Each structure stands twice: as C-alpha cells, then as structure tokens.
Amino acid sequence: MKNKVRVLWLSSIACNGNTHSFLNYPYLEQFLNDFEFIHHPVIDSEYTLKDIVSTNIACDILIIEGSISDEIKRADVKVVDTIKRYSKIVKKIVTLGTCATFGGIFRESGYKDTTGLHFVKEEKIDKFKNLVDKTISLSGCPVHPEVLVNTLYAIKKSVDLQLDDFLRPKDYFAYTVHNGCTRNEYFEYKVDKHQFGELEGCMFYDHGCQAPFTHGSCNKILWNEVNSKTRAGLPCMGCTEPSFPKNNLYGTKKNMGIPQELPLGVGKRTYLTLAGITKAFKIDRLEKKLFDD
C-alpha cells in the first residue's frame, strides 16, 4: 500500500458547507487513493475526534473549517488547543472557507472574539503568528472542491505556491470572479436589464453583483463543472472577500448613480469616462432576449 498523505479535517464554528462542497468533487475516489483523513466530521476515518484531541496522531496537513474562538470546544477540548497541538506536527495548515480565513458569517455568532486563523476581516491578528509560514488560506463560502483538492496536491508535491496578502494561492485568487463571466458584453456596454435567473444583462449595475471586485475563479473553474452563480443569473456575493457577508446582496449600492464599489483597480474618473462613452450608445442586440419566448 502506498503512503497516503494524512489529513486532519478539523471543524470549528462551521456550517459544514465546505464539507458538502467537497463531497461534490467528481473524482473523490481517485483523491482518496492519494490522501486519507485521519479524522473528518462526516467521512469515515480511522480516528475519532476524541482520539485526535487526546493524543498526537501522525498527520501531514491540518484543514481548519469554520471560525475560531477561544470558547469553542470539540470533544471537550478547545479547538485552539487542538490547532496548537497539530500545527506542530503537520507540514501545512489550510484554512478552508471564509470563516476559517477571515471569521466570515460566524463573526456574528454568540462565541466571543470570533476570528479567522490569521485575520479578522482585512485585519491581521497575531494569535497564531508563528503559523503564518505554514498556512495557506482558501477563502470562499464554500470553497470550490477543485481549489481545495488542487491545493492539497500542490502540498503533496511540494509545489511552491505563490500566495497573495491573505495567504491565498494566486492560481485561484489573482483573478476576479468577473473573469470569464458570460455576461461580459453586457458589462462592457452597461446593460443591466436583468431578471434573476435569466441569461441576459449584467448584474453589476443594479443587482448587486460583486464579481468585478471579488477575487476568485468561479467563472474559470465552474461549479459542478457546468455553471457559476453569475452565469446562472444570480449576482456574485463576494464570498471570498474578507468583508463577506455584506448587507443587501441583491442591490447595487450607489451614490447619485455611481456604484459605491468599482471594478478592482479602476479609478473613479476612468470608470466614469468609460461609462459616459458606453452609455451614449445603444446596442440593440444586447437589449433583446437571446432566445425568443
């Protein structure tokens, strides 16, 4: 039997969304030929959580799912203590999801001082400063299974991944979700006219789409290998960003007609100049339905 990479999947304050997402990975069987979970909250594994928290079990990668607080316990042991115990053993730590990375939606939970492992929103925290060099952040609500699996394989093969300022692999997070969106023509010519779920229109102008300023690969690595939120007709909610979740996710916040958040790196004057030009033209093709009713 070949040596598999041993992974501990540790659930903190989590909805298990990343677990569900992971179970949709189409090549799970193949993955499990190369990796084994010493413990996973829902997949059969060799050790119980009780075993995990009471002894040091050999392990290569620690995956943390969910937000972190000194108050949260699993198997009667503080999650932070389990993190401390296994961080000494493993080669790499992966914070899986926006909660484990930035605190995410569970910042709003009743647990005290809820954070991500190294960040609370954009702000860096020092609690696990000594683990920064070992950590790779994968933000997302949830994380695309391929992003997780590819990252785990990169660790297995000791690939030196380039990370951004939030420790996220640039392979997946150097892009914006806008990249690859099938609605780009509507974006370029500033045609919103969208109805949720329909094929036509760009949702940036009125419907709250955050894709032009959200880092992620949703339109490059499709969900279930077929689709993405924006392709299906729902706005990107910016789930990979430290600020997630914001309020009013289905409406674009504007000040006197100008979107409060502009496409990443685009200055206000540049945006308005382009907007002024494109708005002067009406492209009939983009005003019509793609398919007749």
Next chain:
Amino acid sequence: MISKKEKKKELIMQSALELFSLKGFYNTTIPDIAGSLKMSVGNMYNYFKSKDILAKEIIKYISIYLGSKLREINELDISTEEKTRKIIEIYFQTAMHKPEMIDYFLRIYLSTREVFKDGCEGMICVNEFVTEVMIYFEEGVKCGDLRDQDFFSAFGLFMGYLGGMVFLKGEDVLPKGLDDYIDDISYNVYKALSV
C-alpha cells in the same frame, strides 16, 4: 508640453468661439475664421477638415477647460457646501471672462444637435465636465452632505439653474452682475441638494 500644432488649434478654436458668439454659428464661415487669424483657408483645413469637426472639437475643448477647473475644486479638502459655492463661482467667472465659451455651450451645443449627433452622442463630448460634476455629487452623498437621488434630477437642477442665469445675463435681463447672485444661488442649490 503642448505641441505647436496644438497651440495653433487652440488659437483657431478661440477665434472661432468669438466669431460664433458675435455672428452666430451658421453665419460664420471657415474663411471668416481663417481671415480673423490672417491664415489662408487652405492652411486652416490642415487643422480642421470641416466646420462640423471644428464645432465638435470646440465643445470638447470647453469641456476639458471646465472639467479641469472643477477637478481642482473636487480635489480640495473642503465641505460640499464650500465646493458648491466654488463651482458656481467658477462657472460664473467663466461666463464673465470667457462668455463665448458658455455661450457656445448653451446656444450652439445644446441647440444645434444636427451638428453634434455623429461623434458627440450622449455626453461623450462633454465627458470631462460631466465626470467632475458626477464626482462632486457622489462625494457629497458619500460624506452624508447631499441627498442620494437620480443623477439627472440633481444635474438638471444644478446646471439648468446656472445655465439659465447665464442665459438671462446674455439677454441683458439681469439687473445685477452674475457675481451678485453667487451667495443666493449657492444657498439655493445647496439647500435643494442637501439631505
């Protein structure tokens, strides 16, 4: 640095503006403009191929001029109320010292659409100016001074008001100079737009 050709173009536009203001747009010919600059008509065409092209370049020239003045105001670290006043001041000053510019905007650009329909669609030729007005509004809303509303309802209120006053001045209807109205107009505009 502006090239010699660009300088000459600016000179031609300035002369054309003055002639348009004096004789009207349709009554002014390219030979008139060339004559006022002691240029040959042939040479004039090296700079502008037609009167329509010149007309479009002039509106862009005015937009860039006013836009740059507004940008200076937008970049000042002052309240929206003070910005409002400064914009009104600069608009009226331009109307007083360069009346041909505002005149062109109001009497030619806005009312001779057939000349501008190709190449100046929408607000393309006045983009620099409109962009700065948008930024003034947007920043005013963002800092909580101005009420959020549709851009055009605010734009119409602001520019329509100022344009109207300059127009009345041009018609010699105003009993006082534009300067004398700055206080009241600034008060009215800010009061109308603020939260």
